[in-house]
Amino acid sequence: MREFARARDGAQLAYWRLGDGSKPAVVLMHSIGLDGSMWQAQAEALANDYQVIVPDLRGHGHSPVSSAQFTVEELGEDVLAVVRHARIDRACYVGCSLGSNIGMYLGAFAPEHLTGLVLANGPPKLSIPGEIVELLCGGAVNGAMAEIALDMLSRWVADSFRESAAFQQLVSKMAGCSGEGFSMALKALVQSDRTADLAKIVVPTLVVAGSEDGAFDAHAAAELARQIPGARAVAILGAGHLPNLEKPTEFAQTVFKFLNSHQPV
Numbered sequence: 001m002r003e004f005a006r007a008r009d010g011a012q013l014a015y016w017r018l019g020d021g022s023k024p025a026v027v028l029m030h031s032i033g034l035d036g037s038m039w040q041a042q043a044e045a046l047a048n049d050y051q052v053i054v055p056d057l058r059g060h061g062h063s064p065v066s067s068a069q070f071t072v073e074e075l076g077e078d079v080l081a082v083v084r085h086a087r088i089d090r091a092c093y094v095g096c097s098l099g100s101n102i103g104m105y106l107g108a109f110a111p112e113h114l115t116g117l118v119l120a121n122g123p124p125k126l127s128i129p130g131e132i133v134e135l136l137c138g139g140a141v142n143g144a145m146a147e148i149a150l151d152m153l154s155r156w157v158a159d160s161f162r163e164s165a166a167f168q169q170l171v172s173k174m175a176g177c178s179g180e181g182f183s184m185a186l187k188a189l190v191q192s193d194r195t196a197d198l199a200k201i202v203v204p205t206l207v208v209a210g211s212e213d214g215a216f217d218a219h220a221a222a223e224l225a226r227q228i229p230g231a232r233a234v235a236i237l238g239a240g241h242l243p244n245l246e247k248p249t250e251f252a253q254t255v256f257k258f259l260n261s262h263q264p265v
Helices: 036-046 072-085 098-109 130-141 145-156 165-175 179-190 195-200 218-226 248-262
Strands: 002-006 012-018 025-029 051-055 091-096 114-120 205-210 232-236
Touching: 002 072, 012 036, 012 072, 025 036, 025 072, 025 098, 036 051, 036 165, 036 248, 051 072, 072 098, 072 179, 091 098, 091 248, 098 114, 098 179, 098 195, 114 248, 130 145, 130 179, 145 165, 145 179, 205 218, 205 248, 218 232, 232 248
Parallel strands: 025 051, 025 091, 091 114, 114 205, 205 232
Antiparallel strands: 002 012, 012 051
């Protein structure tokens, strides 16, 4: 069922929920340029044992474009607004890419709302040259999302997934993302540096990487986990930057194992 929460600044925040509201909660947050539908397979599987909340970021999916530039911190507060609207006290948060960066903020500054964190394929600080950011943002707002989607996703995913029909569907999904929404999210992400926050995260944390992710591989995941007290890292073999889509069964098993360890049904 799709619902809408309100952010502090009045922005509409779309989300959908599955499962029994009396069961432990899980929040699934998507990557830049996509939306909550990237979690369809995991959301349906989790709904048997958990209440699942799947938001759309500002300017993505069914959430309207923001009236002004926002920050990752504000996106984190948007997640909390959704959780409050859903009448949930605490949840395990699972984020991929940009969603992972948001999760680091929540882990450091809103631990009372979390039972655990799964941080997939996202470094604490994204290093992209400023001219590339400007090129991408300029292209996005001037109608080039189809080209951006094909180029970006071709570099994100493993070679084996790139040959699949699912890859073409993913490209179409990102191509349909609002150019303004994509641009604002990218600017928020490149301006975010969560490095100093990592030591503040005290909730149970699992860091996930795709073994074929050129930007965030098993070594990067291990290094991130090392900086978070008590965290551990795992790599999904044969996956790139979107392991939940490239290796959905393996990713789901990894998340289920973590959830059952720290948030038993």
